[in-house]
Amino acid sequence: MxxxxxxxxxxxxxxxxxxxxxxxxxxxxxxxxxxxxxxxxxxxxxxxxxxxxxxxxxxxxxxxxxxxxxxxxxxxxxxxxxxxxxxxxxxxxxxxxxxxxxxxxxGASAWSETGAGAAKKNLATSAERIEDGRWLLNGAKSFTTGAGVADIYLVLVGTSAGREQEQDTKNVYGSAGQTFFLVRKENEGLIANLGLELAGMRGSATGFVSLKDCVVADDHRLGPVGHAPAIIAGVRESGATLGAVSVGVAKAALDVALAHFTKTGALEAPTVRHRVTELSVQVEAARAIVAFAGSRRGEDPGAVTLRSKLFASVTAEHVCFEVARMLGSAAYLVNHQLNRLISDARAVALMGPTNELCRELVSASWVN
Structure with a gap:
């Protein structure tokens, strides 16, 4: 190491x-x-x-x-x-x-696709079992982080088999009849490329993965057929959260402010110190809920994980914009680090589960 x-x-x-x-x-x-x-x-x-x-x-x-x-x-x-x-x-x-x-x-995950919606309910990508027991995958995935650089892709597809085992998936991520496959980058029929001009996360290799008559062995299927929603929900219970990325982005923006105001001497002014202090408190609050999610000590670890992603990503955007306002014209140059952080902060809010989907998943129990 x-x-x-x-x-x-x-x-x-x-x-x-x-x-x-x-x-x-x-x-x-x-x-x-x-x-x-x-x-x-x-x-x-x-x-x-x-x-x-x-x-x-x-x-x-x-x-x-x-x-x-x-x-x-x-x-x-x-x-x-x-x-x-x-x-x-x-x-x-x-x-x-x-x-x-x-x-x-x-490893990388290939779930998103045009028209599927944030909750991945309406997948067009399909897998059909062929005579020798293998699976034939066809479709296209978008916004795949690690496209072209990953060695294996965890691909979410619709499988006709398994739909008879449907459960109530109205308020979960994914849908019954969906299955995961582990697909090697060398698999014939899998093509990964970038092709997305992103505003943020520009070094994340986020792009497209297409599958055309891509044959995958049954022993590369992950979990039971049609069981994808349970697999998705299970990992959320682990407490791993994209809010951790947002905490890092927010801390970086705070460091930009501290470096700037230290250099200019503006920290001598109590009003500046107090505004920076408020931002530091918000960053630490986001860090705390991310740590709490990881500890899995809440009564509902899955809901805590969703809340941590939502709170931390909203906090990161807020901190970035507040620092930009405080720096004024000093941060208005196109190559200023803060502009990249603003775009990166927004990107996390759009990553699955998106913030809007987080709100829906957390609030669903209140109306059932």
């Missing part, structure tokens, strides 16, 4: 380059793979560090302070690790997890 401080510095330098090019930084990706950080979420018996969710959230926040795009790539890798560990067969765990610990196998 490399030194975390040196890794963070490489990630920090890569953030500006990616913002200019809208592509993931090669040096940062190489560093991510060799750093040992990808082992954090993998159980010890498969060569990982076996960290708990509090530690995962803390690490993601720390990375997000210097490079939110790399934090998102890492978070998605951790999410795929968690799903394999919870739902994978013994053979699947042996196949995938050791490589995910060493950095040889980078």
């Amino acid at each position: 490399t030194d975390l401080a040196s890794t963070l510095e490489i990630f920090r330098e890569a953030a500006a380059r990616s913002d200019d090019t809208n592509v993931p930084d090669d040096q940062a990706l190489i560093e991510l793979r060799k750093s040992g950080l990808l082992a954090t979420a993998v159980p010890v018996e498969y060569g990982g560090n076996g960290a708990d969710t509090v530690e995962l959230n803390e690490l993601v926040s720390k990375i997000a302070e210097v490079n939110p795009s790399m934090a998102i790539i890492m978070f998605q890798h951790f999410a795929v690790c968690a799903r394999i560990n919870e739902w994978g067969t013994a053979e699947q765990k042996e196949l995938w997890l050791p490589g995910m610990a060493t950095g040889d196998t980078l």
Whole structure:
């Protein structure tokens, strides 16, 4: 494992380059793979560090302070690790997890698609079982973080088989009759590319994954057929939250303010100090709810995770905009770091589950 401080510095330098090019930084990706950080979420018996969710959230926040795009790539890798560990067969765990610990196998999730809606209810991507027991996947996924750089994709598809086992999925993420498959980047018929000119998270390799007559073995299916909603909900119970990325972004914006006002001497003014203090309190409040989500001590861990993502992402946007207002024209240059942080903060609010979907999922129990 490399030194975390040196890794963070490489990630920090890569953030500006990616913002200019809208592509993931090669040096940062190489560093991510060799750093040992990808082992954090993998159980010890498969060569990982076996960290708990509090530690995962803390690490993601720390990375997000210097490079939110790399934090998102890492978070998605951790999410795929968690799903394999919870739902994978013994053979699947042996196949995938050791490589995910060493950095040889980078995981990504391919769920979103045009017309599916935030809750992923109306998927057009399908999987049909063929005569030899394998599956034929067809469709297209959009807004896939890690597109083109990941080694395996956790793909969410509709399966005609399993619909007879439907449960009430009115108020959950996903829909009955949906199934997950682990698809290698080398699978014939899978094509991943960028093609999205993003406003934020420009180094996250967010793009498209298309599947055309992509044949996948049944032993690469993750979990029972038609069981995707339960798999999605189960990981949310773990307390891993995208709010951790937002905490890092908010802390970075706060640091921008402190550096600016220290340099200009404005911190001598009580009004400036007090405004910065209020922002620091908000950042720590977001950090606290993210930590609480990771601890899973709430009566409803899944709801706490959703609230943590919602609160932290709203806080990050607020802190970024408040710092921009305080800095005035000093932050109005197109290449100012704060403008990237504003766009990155907004990006988290749009990531699944989106903030609007978080509100719907949390409030659903109140009307049932």
